[in-house]
Amino acid sequence: LTGVMGLDDIPASVPFTYNCNPSSCSFEADSVGCVKIQGTPTELGIYPLTIKAKVYISSLIFLNVDFSGYHLEVKDFTGISSISKNKFDVSQNAPNPVYSSTSILVNLVTPGTINLKVFNAIGNQILYTSISGKHGINTITLDASKFSPGIYFYTVAAGDNSITKTLVVENR
Numbered sequence: 001l002t003g004v005m006g007l008d009d010i011p012a013s014v015p016f017t018y019n020c021n022p023s024s025c026s027f028e029a030d031s032v033g034c035v036k037i038q039g040t041p042t043e044l045g046i047y048p049l050t051i052k053a054k055v056y057i058s059s060l061i062f063l064n065v066d067f068s069g070y071h072l073e074v075k076d077f078t079g080i081s082s083i084s085k086n087k088f089d090v091s092q093n094a095p096n097p098v099y100s101s102t103s104i105l106v107n108l109v110t111p112g113t114i115n116l117k118v119f120n121a122i123g124n125q126i127l128y129t130s131i132s133g134k135h136g137i138n139t140i141t142l143d144a145s146k147f148s149p150g151i152y153f154y155t156v157a158a159g160d161n162s163i164t165k166t167l168v169v170e171n172r
Helices: none
Strands: 003-005 012-021 034-041 045-056 062-074 101-108 112-119 125-133 136-143 150-158 161-169
Touching: 101 112, 101 150, 112 136, 125 136
Parallel strands: none
Antiparallel strands: 003 045, 012 034, 045 062, 101 136, 112 125, 112 150, 150 161
């Protein structure tokens, strides 16, 4: 794989990029691999893509080939739902997936202690922190840079209230 054309044409607040697995973007004829395309679109639509590749016939002979007919379709936006200001509430962390740090919003009806616990996929607690929260929206910044890639769960608690959400950690 030598490129993905059309990504620059997608209106985006975070430009679209691609990464290969394997990272060399070289795929043997009988192998399985993938290309992850990511970005943050700002407009709904269907955006044509052309996959550019060098197809080797032998170790020295290759053809440059363009594979058209692909597209990226932005059907609906997903995002962080608004957080209720009338009750105890916890936002989904953003960004998610996270590469280094992420933010979690917590609404407190009255000032109090906010406890954050993070668990790995098999239920082991890997982080605990406690902060003093004010009335209203509080922001917790979570450093996930030392977490292994995977799926985690975080529980935010204040008083008798608690909410658990999912956190995804990826490597860059």
